[in-house]
Amino acid sequence: MGELEFAQLLPADRTLSLYPGYTAYLPGEWVNLRCSAPLCEQVSGFRFFPQKGQDDSSIVQQSNAGARLELMVEKGNAGPYTCGQWRWEFYGAISSGNSRSVSIKVTDLSPAPKLLREYWYTVYLAGEQVNLTCSAPGHEEVSGYRFFYHKGQQDPSIVLNPNAGARLEFTARKGNAGSYSCAYWRLESNQEISSRNSSSVSITVTDPPPPPTLSLHPLHPIYILGELVMLRCSAPFGEEVKRYRFFNQRGERISKGDFSQGTWLITTTYAADSKAYTCLYWRLEHGRQIPSKMSPPVPVPVMDTLPQPVLSIYPLSGAVSEGLPLFITCMAPRDAGKRMFHFYNDGAKIFPGDVGSEVNTTESRTCSMNISVLSILWSGSNNTGEFTCEYEENVSGRWILSPRSWAVNVTVSAHSFLWVQELVVGGSFFLINGLIFLVSHCCF
Secondary structure (H helix, E strand, C coil): CCHHHHHCCCCCCCEEEEECCCCCECCCCEEEEEEECCCCCCCCEEEEECCCCCCCCCCCCCCCCCEEEEEECCHHHCEEEEEEEEEEECCEEEECCCCCCEEECECCCECCCEEEECCCCCEEECCCEEEEEEECCCCCCCCEEEEEECCCEECCCCCCCCCCCEEEEEECCHHHCEEEEEEEEEEECCEEEEECCCCCEEEEEECCCCCCEEEEECCCCCEECCCEEEEEEECCCCCCEEEEEEEECCCCECCCCCECCCEEEEECCCCHHHCEEEEEEEEEECCEEEECCCCCCEECCEECCCCCCEEEEECCCCEEECCCCEEEEEEECCCCCCEEEEEEECCEEECCCHHHEEEEEEECCCCCCEEEEEEECCCCHHHCEEEEEEEEEEECCEEEECCCCCCEEEEEECCCCHHHHHHHHHHHHHHHHHHHHHHHCCCC
16 A cells, blocks of 8 residues: 555644744745644654655754744745655555645835935934935835944834834934935834835034134224224134134124135224124035134223314414414313324325424323424424314223314414514413413313
8 A cells, every 4th residue: 555545544624834924024034834743643744745846955843842944935846735744654654645735925116215314415413413215105004114324223213104104313423423224114913114225325424623713904903983803713723714604692693705815905983793703614524614712802892082172272363463473272171191193284284393383292190182293493484284183092002093073274474573483482481381281270
């Protein structure tokens, strides 16, 4: 009697199951086929039968307890499987009937999604916000998304939004720099069927470049209202600078456009937001222009223009006979530590000793003005014309020039008397000192 005849002696109630029990498997997954016999059966071995009806050589035999066949899922091993058992008798091997079949269905991975950055650049400053968006193809049915970081680890901060894609948001820091990818999945008979992974996106995190140095040209301890000052922004040595910008102390940008030369011209004002300035620069890194830290602020102290001096003459009429003395007084309107006075005739500066002139200056201790007197002991035709004066004041170490005084006209007549000249020569010195004393001790 053949083996097939003896096989009919054993009942065909073998059990074949799949673990995990999915209805479909992805290529590369592992699946176990488990074949078991009734507990009362004596079993010498098990056989698995794939679709073509041939025994599988990778069978693992376990007496009585059953057998397990482990397969890596591929297109080539998809299809139905059955199993059976056999035992040895004195007259030969007796086989059972086959179990009911189970089917291994292999499904393809869904097409990969697209992973996009919110911005095109790959480098971020530490502290900036990074936004990644994962989107499946429009025709795909999606149950959820996953993001992967570095070595394929799932990122726990995933935000699922199956209808509109998924968005991953995080703050850039050195610890989360690296490559990111994403995938989506769908549920099929309670099984997650994953898509292929998206192309990776690289995130680089950098610190801002070191701050530049801001300097003023010309450099003064104080500036006059309306004066032009050049701001010069200098990056540290070795930095490849693409552009510069300048800001007032409120952080408002004052420069227009972007300048590679690093200079900007300002006009001094009294505005509170214009008394200190800063600047920064950009360098090119990984295709992105990275802004530096802000330079230390540089103050620009501003003062109003000095008050205009007052010019007066003696004689008061401005008409003097030739050979008589002429006294021109320049009065500054307030006290100051150091001043220098200058006199002009028809715009030309008068130096002490010119055409018999002498300059005497005094500082008031009781009143709010300082006085300088230009004395011309012998008036002549070259002393006619418009006389003006100005003064310089030392403010915080800088000599500041005042505006010119109003002009006073002087005319010199050609008629004189010898006795008058002699009288004037003898008394002019007393008159000069008395005039200075009188003016400097009177408050205007």
